[in-house]
Amino acid sequence: MKIFYCSNCQAQIFFHNYICNNCQHPVGYVPALETMMTFKKTEKGWQSLDENGLYFKACKNYQDYHVCNWMIDIHENTDLCESCKLTTVIPDLHEEKNIEYWAKLETAKRRFLYMTQRLKIFPRAKKNPDDHLGLSFQFLVPTDDQPVLTGHANGLITLNAFEADTVYRETTRISMGENYRTLLGHFRHESGHFYFDTLVQNSKWIDEFRQLFGDERIDYADSLKHYYENGAQENWQENYISAYATSHPWEDWAESWAHYLHMISTLDTAFYTGMSIQSQHPNNPELKFKDCPVCSADFTLTIKNWFALSYSLNALNRSMGLSDAYPFTLSDKVINKLHFIHQILLENINKKSIDTMNGFTWKN
Structure with missing residues (x-):
């Protein structure tokens, strides 16, 4: 940022x-x-x-x-504003706690939307329920009779408002065996499903997608059922960014998309704050920018800088007795998936004039 x-x-x-x-x-x-x-x-x-x-x-x-x-x-x-137009359902504001939840959800959403601006893929609001090229959000409070599942369907992202409660979110993270769970992460992950539909599905990228992520046409419900009953495949770290990414190609894409946004957003902030890391040992990574990392043409340098920055962030956190800021490992196959996402966005951002594709309008 x-x-x-x-x-x-x-x-x-x-x-x-x-x-x-x-x-x-x-x-x-x-x-x-x-x-x-x-x-x-x-x-x-x-x-x-x-x-x-x-x-x-x-x-x-x-x-x-x-x-x-x-x-x-x-x-x-x-x-x-352009952000609030995208939210169609909010919690009942007669409950004071819900205003706090709503505020936290909107704060995370705006940070997510900021990067979509930088990447020239800021979504427009859905015109109607069947408009799959628009995007809308609903923030729902679960009840005993009506639980709320965070997810995406046809351009509508639903978030359980209780995720804005730190204790609830952390308890869920532990019970689900996750090493990372944030409000911002929810927006990035669920948006991945939307951007798959609008940027990849029925595009020239679909064959390469299937080579990297697998065939998304396999039954989604059966795949999730198998994952929750049996867990991730052995040695999943060699091919996937997270255990959940193993459940279905759609989830692999969404997890990879979210991690691409994590990486680029953090590097973007490091770039604008003037950060650099000069190694004190020849085996340690260095952080050196040639240009802004948002869709930089040099993806190899972007990955090198991410290794240097995440390595240092994790080391600093450990020095303060905190968990790793970025508790993930990027295998070569995961890097290839991130590069694929980068290529799609780079092609979009390099358009030279006002253009419209798949419902997005942007200007360089």
Whole structure:
């Protein structure tokens, strides 16, 4: 993620901020400009405090509930920002705890959407239930009579709102035998199913997909049943990023997609913070950037930098008595899968003009 600064006092502001912690001016993210901005409230609207002095209005969920910090052009005929438009169902706000869950879910969703902007695959909202090229989210609270399963179906991503509760999520992580489970990870994984449908299925990439991930046409329900009854195959680490990835080619793709986003987003932040790692031993990896890692043409360097960064992050965490920040191993076959995802996105991001494909509209 890029580094943002307050245009009033030049202090650093963060993607999730509502105010500048130094000068106390309101701040917000302007998706059309892909940047955080500082504002003063006027009768005409929220005026940016940069040299342009542009006017915006805050998303309704910013003003009413403080669960969003995205801004809207003053002339737009809408009360919801580009992120909040994608959420169609939220928890019952009469329950105070649900506002906290909703806020955490939206925060994770916006961070996920930020990278889709950088990759030029920001989704549009579904026009109707049968519109498989649009994407929508629903955040549901389970009850004793109606459990909620996190998942994706035809462009609708459902998340169990209890995943926003740290204790619930950690308990589920342990019971499921997972070494990593986050709200942001849920968005990245479930979006993988959506982007498979829109970027890979019925495209020129499908044959190569089947060579790398397997034939997705095998029965999904039977595959999941076999996985939950028998677990992952022996030595799964040689071919898959996680045990769950072994259950079906769709899940292998979704897990690999999520890990690609983990990797690129973290490297992107490292790049913009000016991080580098100079090895103190010839056998240790180094972190050196030639350019921004978001769809860099040099994927080999991207992987080398990821090894260096994740190795160092894990070592630092261990020094503080914490679990590994990135508790995964990338085999050669997993790297090939990540490279495949990279190639698809690189082709998209390198388009030279305004274009539309599979429901996405982007501009370089």
